[in-house]
Amino acid sequence: MRKFIHVDMDAFYVSVEVRDNPSLANKPVAVGGKSTQRGVLSTCNYLAREYGVRSAMPTSMAKRLCPQLIIVPGRMQVYQAISSQIREIFSRYTPLIEPLSLDEAYLDVTDCTQFSGSATLIAQDIRSSIHKELGLTASAGIAPLKFIAKIASDMNKPNGQYLVKPDQIIPFIEHLPLNKIPGVGKVTFGKLQEMNLNTGADIRASEQSLLIKRFGKFGLSLWRKCQGIDARGVETSRIRKSVAVERTFAENMINEPDLQAYLKDSLLPELERRAGKHLKTRKIDKLGVKLKFSDFRQTTKEHKSAELNANVFSALLEEAWERRNGKDARLLGVYIGFADDTGSAKQLSLMLD
Numbered sequence: 423m424r425k426f427i428h429v430d431m432d433a434f435y436v437s438v439e440v441r442d443n444p445s446l447a448n449k450p451v452a453v454g455g456k457s458t459q460r461g462v463l464s465t466c467n468y469l470a471r472e473y474g475v476r477s478a479m480p481t482s483m484a485k486r487l488c489p490q491l492i493i494v495p496g497r498m499q500v501y502q503a504i505s506s507q508i509r510e511i512f513s514r515y516t517p518l519i520e521p522l523s524l525d526e527a528y529l530d531v532t533d534c535t536q537f538s539g540s541a542t543l544i545a546q547d548i549r550s551s552i553h554k555e556l557g558l559t560a561s562a563g564i565a566p567l568k569f570i571a572k573i574a575s576d577m578n579k580p581n582g583q584y585l586v587k588p589d590q591i592i593p594f595i596e597h598l599p600l601n602k603i604p605g606v607g608k609v610t611f612g613k614l615q616e617m618n619l620n621t622g623a624d625i626r627a628s629e630q631s632l633l634i635k636r637f638g639k640f641g642l643s644l645w646r647k648c649q650g651i652d653a654r655g656v657e658t659s660r661i662r663k664s665v666a667v668e669r670t671f672a673e674n675m676i677n678e679p680d681l682q683a684y685l686k687d688s689l690l691p692e693l694e695r696r697a698g699k700h701l702k703t704r705k706i707d708k709l710g711v712k713l714k715f716s717d718f719r720q721t722t723k724e725h726k727s728a729e730l731n732a733n734v735f736s737a738l739l740e741e742a743w744e745r746r747n748g749k750d751a752r753l754l755g756v757y758i759g760f761a762d763d764t765g766s767a768k769q770l771s772l773m774l775d
Contacts, residue, residue: 675751
């Protein structure tokens with residue numbers, strides 16, 4: 423069987439800020455917009471979370487929950503540089519690395535000969551190297567299946583790791599709440615509960631055809647995962663048709679200015695970062711905005727464009743917001759679609775003016 427490690431940095435952005443400014447240690451800290459009028463948090467540390475503060479929360483709400491909360495502006499270039507250093511540490515153990523974001527990645531260490539091939543010891547050494555060299559902590563999940571490794575990395579956070587051995591896969595799945603499985607969000611979990619399906623054991627005992635009828639391809643994927651079937655390997659490269667960033671808010675957004683601020687300060691910088699390497703060889707074809715409302719309806723607005731343009735995204739968001747029918751927003755997403763032509767194209771920069 424394969425040996426996968428999912429490494430997930432602990433409160434990455436905030437941890438970097440605390441590391442670089444020790445006076446922030448042992449205090450509730452968040453990264454995001456400081457304005458109590460329109461600011462929105464990107465992320466927060468674990469101490470702030472004890473007060474109920476969450477990522478994507480309006481600053482005004484976070485301050486009410488935790489008046490002593492310290493909010494610092496994000497430094498995306500710094501986070502990107504540190505992410506590259508983390509990637510270099512990963513490469514000492516395996517070339518099979520699948521980054522999911524700046525602060526998490528899958529590693530296939532099946533053929534790694536270090537530590538006699540022990541994935542547990544490899545994960546410990548990776549985390550130790552990150553801490554010694556970068557002053558940051560990471561958590562890890564180790565398992566023979568990708569999706570289980572990802573779930574396991576959250577089991578002993580922060581600064582811990584969790585191992586699921588081959589003979590533990592089925593017991594682990596059977597006791598697993600279905601909303602812990604990647605892809606099972608609040609709405610899907612609610613529908614599963616309506617069918618009296620709450621854990622992996624319930625899915626294992628259910629009919630595959632029933633899940634396919636209700637959820638389509640996702641139903642089949644969920645059934646297979648709960649049977650311990652996940653043949654996916656680490657994808658070190660892929661041809662993308664699009665790049666997207668979206669966030670579900672801890673508390674629904676009730677006005678457009680807050681959404682516009684979050685779009686500009688959080689989503690667009692992350693979208694530009696994720697799209698950067700692809701724009702060296704791909705041409706942009708369209709831009710889009712996705713909004714999901716409090717009644718779980720969602721809408722998208724798209725516009726043909728050959729470049730990343732913040733003004734276009736802002737206009738699309740304004741149009742999407744007009745479809746709210748009096749509802750608040752629970753999710754905001756932005757995306758770019760690539761043209762079919764994969765020929766070289768000069769890298770485009772995000773125009774914020």
